[in-house]
Amino acid sequence: EACSVPAAALVSLSAAVAKLCVCDLLVAQCDTNCCCDPDCSAEDFSLFTTCSIPVVIGDSQLCSQKAAVYSLDVEANPPERIFKLIDQVNPSIFCIHATNYEQALYLKSPEIPTAENFDELLDKFGGATFSAEPDSWNLDTDAQNPPEANETSRYEYGVPVQTEDAFLRLPSPVVSSWCSDANPAGFLVNQATKCIRSVSVEKCDSIQALSMLFYINSSILASVFQVNITVQSIVVQSVNGMRTLLSSSEVLRLPMVLDELCINAVLGVNYHITHTDTGEIIEAAAAFVLGAISREALSIEQSFEISFTQENTQPVPLSGNPGYVVGLPVRAGFQPQGYPSPAAFLFSSNKHSQLTILHSTSTQDCLAAQGARAPVLFGYNMISGCKLRITAAMKCQPLAQTLLDVLKGQSFPEYVASFGNSQAQDVLDWVPITQLHISEQMISHTLQSSCQIPVSLGIEVKWTKYGSLVNPQARIVNVTATITSTTLKQLPSGRERIIPITSSVVFTDISSPAEPSYKAWPTINIKLPFDFFYPFV
Numbered sequence: 001e002a003c004s005v006p007a008a009a010l011v012s013l014s015a016a017v018a019k020l021c022v023c024d025l026l027v028a029q030c031d032t033n034c035c036c037d038p039d040c041s042a043e044d045f046s047l048f049t050t051c052s053i054p055v056v057i058g059d060s061q062l063c064s065q066k067a068a069v070y071s072l073d074v075e076a077n078p079p080e081r082i083f084k085l086i087d088q089v090n091p092s093i094f095c096i097h098a099t100n101y102e103q104a105l106y107l108k109s110p111e112i113p114t115a116e117n118f119d120e121l122l123d124k125f126g127g128a129t130f131s132a133e134p135d136s137w138n139l140d141t142d143a144q145n146p147p148e149a150n151e152t153s154r155y156e157y158g159v160p161v162q163t164e165d166a167f168l169r170l171p172s173p174v175v176s177s178w179c180s181d182a183n184p185a186g187f188l189v190n191q192a193t194k195c196i197r198s199v200s201v202e203k204c205d206s207i208q209a210l211s212m213l214f215y216i217n218s219s220i221l222a223s224v225f226q227v228n229i230t231v232q233s234i235v236v237q238s239v240n241g242m243r244t245l246l247s248s249s250e251v252l253r254l255p256m257v258l259d260e261l262c263i264n265a266v267l268g269v270n271y272h273i274t275h276t277d278t279g280e281i282i283e284a285a286a287a288f289v290l291g292a293i294s295r296e297a298l299s300i301e302q303s304f305e306i307s308f309t310q311e312n313t314q315p316v317p318l319s320g321n322p323g324y325v326v327g328l329p330v331r332a333g334f335q336p337q338g339y340p341s342p343a344a345f346l347f348s349s350n351k352h353s354q355l356t357i358l359h360s361t362s363t364q365d366c367l368a369a370q371g372a373r374a375p376v377l378f379g380y381n382m383i384s385g386c387k388l389r390i391t392a393a394m395k396c397q398p399l400a401q402t403l404l405d406v407l408k409g410q411s412f413p414e415y416v417a418s419f420g421n422s423q424a425q426d427v428l429d430w431v432p433i434t435q436l437h438i439s440e441q442m443i444s445h446t447l448q449s450s451c452q453i454p455v456s457l458g459i460e461v462k463w464t465k466y467g468s469l470v471n472p473q474a475r476i477v478n479v480t481a482t483i484t485s486t487t488l489k490q491l492p493s494g495r496e497r498i499i500p501i502t503s504s505v506v507f508t509d510i511s512s513p514a515e516p517s518y519k520a521w522p523t524i525n526i527k528l529p530f531d532f533f534y535p536f537v
Contacts, residue, residue: 016066017065018068019038020036020068021034021037021038022053024038024039027184033050033051033052035052035053035054035072036053036056036070042080042081045081046079048072048081051070053070055067055070057088060090062090063095063096064087064088064089065088066085067088068084069083069084154279155187156187157189159187161186161187162220163218163220164219166218167185168306169181169184170183170271170304171195171197172191172195173196178195178196178197179196179197185271185306187281188275188308189306190306191305191306192303192305193303194301194304195301196300196301196302198299199293201257201262201294201295202257204255205255210262211254212231212264216228216229222282227282227284229271229285230283230285231250231285231286231288232272232285232286232287233287233288234287234290235287235289236253236264236291237292239261239292260295261292261295263292264290265290266302267289267290267291268304268305269304269305270286270307271284271305272306272309273306273307275310276311277310282311319417319421320378320419320420320421320473320474322421323419323466323472323474324379324420324475324476325378326377326474327379329354329375330355330377330378330417331353331417331420331422332413332433333414333415333417334415357373357459357505358372358384358385358406360385364385364387365386365387366386366501367406371410373409376459376461378507381504381506381507382503384502384504385502386406386501387499387500387501388499388500389498390488390491390496390499391496392490392492392493392494399451400451400452400453403455404454407456407457407503413433414432414433415430415433416430416433416476418475418476419475434478434479434481437482438483439452439484440484451489452486453485453486453499454483454484454485455485456483456501456503457483458482458503459480460479460482463476463510464477464510465509465511472511486499
């Protein structure tokens with residue numbers, strides 16, 4: 001039985017699919033061979049060689065679909081784009097007739113079990129079945145209410161952050177090193193850029209890109225309200241490079257000419273955006289670096305940076321994305337205590353979120369070096385140490401515990417992140433540290449009273465190349481920490497002894513060699529008859 005669709009609904013579907021364009025990557029610019037790019041003109045289409053995306057459909061799971069078909073008429077002079085809207089029927093019997101469950105259109109992060117909410121979650125989801133249905137189902141798609149304002153304000157990864165006038169600007173070099181203000185800031189995309197800006201001291205008060213207002217005068221579009229960009233801090237840089245943090249950031253400092261200098265010119269902007277777990281922006285702040293420009297300067301270098309943090313979480317520095325970058329710290333953590341079940345894992349980072357070893361000091365005194373740590377940098381083999389002066393008055397057990405704290409630190413981690421961007425909630429992305437203990441016996445003919453103390457810590461990090469051969473990513477697969485102890489005899493009264501204490505880190509690449517795409521012919525070890533090639537020599 002055929003079903004009828006209102007004409008208004010058909011117009012709405014046609015307009016929606018005509019606006020879809022997955023190859024439209026540049027804002028306010030024409031993308032090459034992108035036939036659905038609304039920024040392209042007829043002159044641009046005449047230069048295209050093909051349509052990179054010939055067919056665009058809305059949701060491929062719907063039973064009835066509108067499709068936009070793009071092609072090029074190369075026989076026309078000049079060549080022109082051809083655009084058609086056609087109806088498609090999904091041949092699959094498992095297709096969606098109507099999208100009437102709005103909550104399924106976005107992903108909400110699940111609630112992580114803790115000791116406080118475990119019983120509540122167990123009552124809700126612990127049974128054989130549980131209901132996730134909304135309070136009411138609306139099967140009439142034509143009568144659906146328009147989405148709420150806070151539904152349209154949720155951002156997805158990479159989507160430009162919208163403002164009142166356009167989008168949040170993050171100037172960057174495009175073709176050359178000169179700044180282009182057409183680069184939008186993408187949601188959850190941490191960026192850092194540097195570019196060159198042409199300046200003139202006489203006109204510095206009229207150059208928008210040198211003013212703080214240019215970067216904060218537009219509010220970010222959020223939920224029912226708009227988020228204003230507040231000034232977090234202002235640092236003033238002198239002509240010779242000295243920087244001073246201002247005590248107050250409430251007063252805007254606008255560029256102006258003073259004694260043949262352009263002062264309060266923006267040299268750097270650092271945005272910090274706070275968002276919810278559903279992609280809603282709730283706070284925005286900007287930190288500025290202002291400086292003075294001399295009359296002789298024809299251009300300046302500006303730096304821009306943006307970072308995103310989820311509310312009620314602490315930002316954790318990454319060491320790669322995804323694989324480790326050589327020279328960045330190895331990220332580490334431990335499993336918090338008090339979780340109700342083995343499945344409720346949550347990895348909390350230590351103070352610095354890093355794997356550390358003993359940091360050598362100029363005095364080489366182990367007791368004075370207690371608490372001094374150096375981060376383990378990925379790919380760098382390291383060795384450090386100190387000297388311990390032992391006297392007869394020292395007690396064995398406190399001395400052994402002190403040396404263990406010197407070697408391992410106050411809170412030695414239990415796990416290491418396998419990737420440079422591993423998140424705390426991703427349990428499978430963390431590698432447990434295997435701890436071994438080795439005892440070395442010292443030869444002594446008069447062992448009347450002995451003491452065993454740790455003298456070295458050796459950490460071996462095994463890693464492998466993961467992913468494509470073109471762009472392999474460094475992944476840690478195993479970490480072993482070995483404590484070596486030695487047995488010392490009791491010193492006579494008044495005697496001293498100096499023992500070296502060492503820490504070391506070794507990185508081992510265990511990647512398997514790439515297999516060739518062909519297999520060599522087998523070798524046959526036989527002796528041919530003397531006349532095999534007769535009559536040829």
